[in-house]
Amino acid sequence: MSTPSSTPSPIPARPRRFLRNLTAVLAAVVVLVSTGTLNIEWNELPQMPEQVWHYLYLMFSDPDWSKLARALAEMWRSIAMAWLGAILCVVVSVPLGMCAAGDVGPAWLRSLLRFVFAVIRAFPEVVIAIILLTVTGLTPFTGALALGISGIGQQAKWTYEAIESTPSGTSEAVRAAGGTTAEVVRWALWPQIAPSIASFALYRFEINIRTSAVLGIVGAGGIGSMLANYTNYRQWDTVGMLLIVVVVATMIVDLISGALRRRIMKGAHTRVVASDN
Template identity: 65%
Template structure:
């Protein structure tokens, strides 16, 4: 009997995978990045001065902030939050039904392809560009910013919707369809109950995104705290700019904390009676 029985031979080993493809891809990607960097004509000597300049302007803004316009800053922040909320509502009301129709197994193929193409086009256009286009129609009003946020968010929000719908299909749509249900009934009784928590969570996340974007839209004249930032930055009133940035950061963090707690509550579901009973029992024992 051969002593090499059971040992792998060179003919049993799989061939070594070729590294030519990944190597060529890495070389091409590196060449593209290098070419793009060289075409920007960057003066690398200025990079060393950037930290000092950043510290200088941060000292101008935050060393002694000017709180004289704090009440107006709160009012403009409230306008930005209202603008973000209205934009989120408009976005969700449009994106949920359209996103469901774009999901696999819900809408017809031709409609699904058309809607997904429209969503891709909307995602390719920044909110600022949409706001600049709307400025010629609605003027310099907060409604322009809300409308821009609502339209710009449809592309991403609808993508989240149809991806969520496709991920929760576990046989319920087929059961409703087998019972004679139409598309509306399948959506109502099979898809919506399973996808509603995730969709509501995404809707709140859209509101959080709009809070940040509304400040940017204010720079182009859409109103809100962004308009104040643009005005005082142009006049180089850095102490007031520092106060505005503090208000924006604190308001954004507060909204994120509240929205995050609500989203966690939605996705976690209601607290079970057993868990609540255990918690109360533990508290009673600890008090004794």
Template identity: 60%
Template sequence: MTDTALTIRTALVVPTRPRTLPVRLAWTALAVVIVVAFWDLGIDWSKLASMPPDMAHYLSLMFAHPDWSKLPEALYQTWRSVAMAWTGALLGVVLSTLLGIPAAQGVGPLWVRLPLRAFFAVIRAVPEVVIAIIILTVTGLTPFTGALALAIGGIGTHAKWTYETIESVPHGTAEAVRAAGGNVMEVARWGLWPAASPELMSLALYRFEINVRTSAILGLIGVGGIGDMLTGYTQYREWDTVGVLIIVVIVVTMTIDAVSGRIRRRIMEGVRARDVDRSS
């Protein structure tokens, strides 16, 4: 074929025009959903103008003269919330790891993976507050109820993180263990866990950070902790005490996030350093 014929043939090839109708329909549907959502909320737009001065007024009531005499009780209730979060994270991470590893592709058979993943999806669809309301009929309004709700609610997300992490690690060692006659537990323990454990430990700390925030929300339904105390003083409109509680929550949460984030970085930096040593 000559160069002229090739040029003519290339010029005749016209790229297909991209279909814009599905994209337009998707954007139209999204716009309709947004409009209907705002319309259904019954928002009084006339009150938006008065919102900034009202917020400034209540913030001044909270933080202009905080009642520091409530600080010891606030610290104690915050400790109960942190203990609730830690217990829930510990239970949830253990259960999530035990259930998430068999749900990973290449570890458990299909008839095990599919029911487990469906179970995780169902749990992810239920908020921790709803789980706490269900279990409090048995355990009562105690911090243990909050810990159980955090543990059960965390299984859906953390188990998903677990099997996704297992699926992302190199499977060469796992195949070697399987070729040597290892069963599913031995493959997971010796072939997959050493490579996945640093990231799983990092995710476990992140789960604890999430639980610290969620534990304050669970306190709003009366299971104890700083959220329970915050609800009580807000209902009685004791804004000077509410300001102290908010300060304590912010300081403790930021401190836990900073410490946990530093530990997670050290874990992952150690993994990268070991990888560099092996490659060199």
């Protein structure tokens, strides 16, 4: 018997590490340059844990609960501001996001809308609120507008990405039956993306709850304005009480919103009951 001659397997090429090493070096240079331009007082860093503990003790050792009623009212104002901003965001962003999706709007409209959404996402909520302050004044409505406008860019992006990730079979069937683009959106796309859009809207509401406290610092009203005022006057016992209210209220909203999002995405849990034969 003749055995086939074994041919030696080719040796794999040595991986090139130049690009990886160059990326690591550039990242290290960026970190060093960024650290050097911050004017950090390195000799004060060892004292930071002691200072943090000192202020935490001033805030939470004996919180001042005498202003709890007002804090709850301002917290409710922040929640209302966040909810109004979330509704405004959904009403505007969902139709625009649909027009920006592939196979829905024309190419020139998709490019224009996606550019606008990217520009909106580049502006933080605080910057939008400062711009709106010159028009609407120091009111909670300014905060609601800032939250709504800021959320449009992200919510619209979620919308057209949800549309583009759906299977195309239903849309093709509606088009094959002679359906227009509007009918494709209504009968093919919307039933598939509605749960995701509702889940995204609730998630955006959770984000607005946290952001509303920051907007109050620039005068948009709510619990943030009260927190900024008492921080400026260094009334740490009241600041501690306000932080407790913010944390508890945010956790409650997150629990409720999370349960609703799970119910929307997964549906109600069905219970199988065994029947006696």
